[in-house]
Amino acid sequence: MLTHWNDFGSLGFHRRRSPGLAFDVFDGLRRDMERLFAAYGRAETTPFRPRFSLEDTGEALVVRAEVPGLEQKDLELSLEADTVTLKGERKEVVPEGYTPRRRECLSYRFTRTLPLPTKVDVEKAEAVLAHGVLTLTLPKVKEAQPRRIPVRTGSSEQ
Amino acid sequence: MSEQNTAVETAEATPRGPTRRATPPVDVFENDEGFLIVADLPGVSPEALEVEFEPPELRVSGRAPGPDGDEVVYERRFELGASLDASSISAELTNGVLRIEIKKSAALRPRRIDVRAA
Numbered sequence: 001m002l003t004h005w006n007d008f009g010s011l012g013f014h015r016r017r018s019p020g021l022a023f024d025v026f027d028g029l030r031r032d033m034e035r036l037f038a039a040y041g042r043a044e045t046t047p048f049r050p051r052f053s054l055e056d057t058g059e060a061l062v063v064r065a066e067v068p069g070l071e072q073k074d075l076e077l078s079l080e081a082d083t084v085t086l087k088g089e090r091k092e093v094v095p096e097g098y099t100p101r102r103r104e105c106l107s108y109r110f111t112r113t114l115p116l117p118t119k120v121d122v123e124k125a126e127a128v129l130a131h132g133v134l135t136l137t138l139p140k141v142k143e144a145q146p147r148r149i150p151v152r153t154g155s156s157e158q
Numbered sequence: 159m160s161e162q163n164t165a166v167e168t169a170e171a172t173p174r175g176p177t178r179r180a181t182p183p184v185d186v187f188e189n190d191e192g193f194l195i196v197a198d199l200p201g202v203s204p205e206a207l208e209v210e211f212e213p214p215e216l217r218v219s220g221r222a223p224g225p226d227g228d229e230v231v232y233e234r235r236f237e238l239g240a241s242l243d244a245s246s247i248s249a250e251l252t253n254g255v256l257r258i259e260i261k262k263s264a265a266l267r268p269r270r271i272d273v274r275a276a
Contacts, residue, residue: 051200053225064225066200068254097189104183105198105255131222132200132254 050088050110054117058146061116061138068132069105075134079122084136085113118144178224182232190268192246192261199232200254209249209258214238216247218256241266 051066067075069090076087092107094100120138128135185196199207201222210217216236224230238244238260246261261267 055225066254068198068200071253095187095194098187098194099189100185101188101193102184102186105185105196106183131203131251132198133222 050108050112052112052114054114056117060140061118061120063114063136063138065112065134065136066132067129067134070129070132070134072129075129077127077134077136079120079125079136079138081119081122081141082116083113084116084138085111086134087111120144176227177229177231180230180232182218182220182234184234190262192242192259195236195256195258195260197232197234197256197258198254199251199256201230202232202251202254202256204251207251207256209247209256211238211244211247213244214240216258216260218258220256 053064055062055064063084065086065088067088067090070088074088074090078085087110089109090107092103116138119141121141124139126137128137182197182199184198187194187196197218199218199220199222201224202220203222206222207220208218210219214237216238217233218235219231219233222230222232241263243261243263247258249256249258251257
C-alpha cells in the first residue's frame with residue numbers, strides 16, 4: 001500500500017523514498033516495544049497515560065489532568081478531604097470507512113488516586129474541563145492555609 | 159495500561175524552564191478519498207494552535223499552559239506527497255484533539271466506471 005505522506009517529526013530524518021515502508025518498520029518496532037514493556041508490567045513507561053500535576057497556590061491545591069478526547073461523561077471524580085480519585089476512559093475508535101496507518105493516540109482507561117498534602121474544603125472544590133485538560137481547584141481548609149503572623153517590635157529600649 | 163495506579167506524580171522532577179517542548183502523539187487513517195490525521199494536544203485552545211502548509215511540509219504547533227505557569231509547546235511536522243490535494247486541507251480542534259483532513263488528488267481517487275450493456 002502506498003502512503004502519500006512522511007513524518008519527520010517522529011522518524012527523526014527525512015526519507016523521500018518509500019515512506020510507506022518506513023512506517024511499517026517503525027510501527028512494527030513500536031508494537032514490539034509496547035509488548036516488551038507490557039511484559040515487564042511497567043505501565044509507567046507507556047506514554048499513553050494521562051499526565052497529572054499538583055500545585056500548591058497557598059490558598060488552594062490545583063490538580064491538572066491531561067485527558068485529551070474525553071468529555072464530561074467519560075470522567076468520574078470523587079473527592080474526600082485528603083484524597084482525590086479520578087477515573088476516565090477513552091475508547092479506541094477508528095473513524096468509519098478509514099484504515100489505520102499509524103496509531104499513537106491509544107485508548108486508555110485509568111483510575112488515579114492522589115493523596116493530598118493538606119486537607120481541602122470539599123464543598124468549595126471546582127472542576128473545569130477545557131481543551132482536554134481537567135483542572136481541579138481545591139481550596140484548603142482554614143487551618144491549612146498560610147497565615148501571616150504579625151511581628152511586633154520588642155521593647156529593647158530602656 | 160494499568161487500571162489502578164496510586165502513585166503520586168507531581169509535575170516533572172527535572173528542572174523546568176518557562177517552556178517545554180513536546181511531540182504530540184498522532185493517529186493517521188486513510189480511505190479512498192484521503193487521509194485523516196488525529197493528534198492529542200491537551201490544553202491547546204483554538205487561538206493557540208497553528209496549522210501551516212508550506213509545500214511539502216505540513217506543520218502543526220500549539221501552545222498550552224502547563225503546571226506552575228510553564229508553557230508547553232507541541233510541534234509535529236509531516237511531509238505531504240504531491241499526490242495530495244493541498245487546497246483541501248481542513249482542521250478541527252475538539253476537546254484537545256486535532257483532526258486534519260487531506261484529500262487525495264482527484265486523479266488518484268478510485269473511480270467507478272459503469273459498464274453499460276451494448
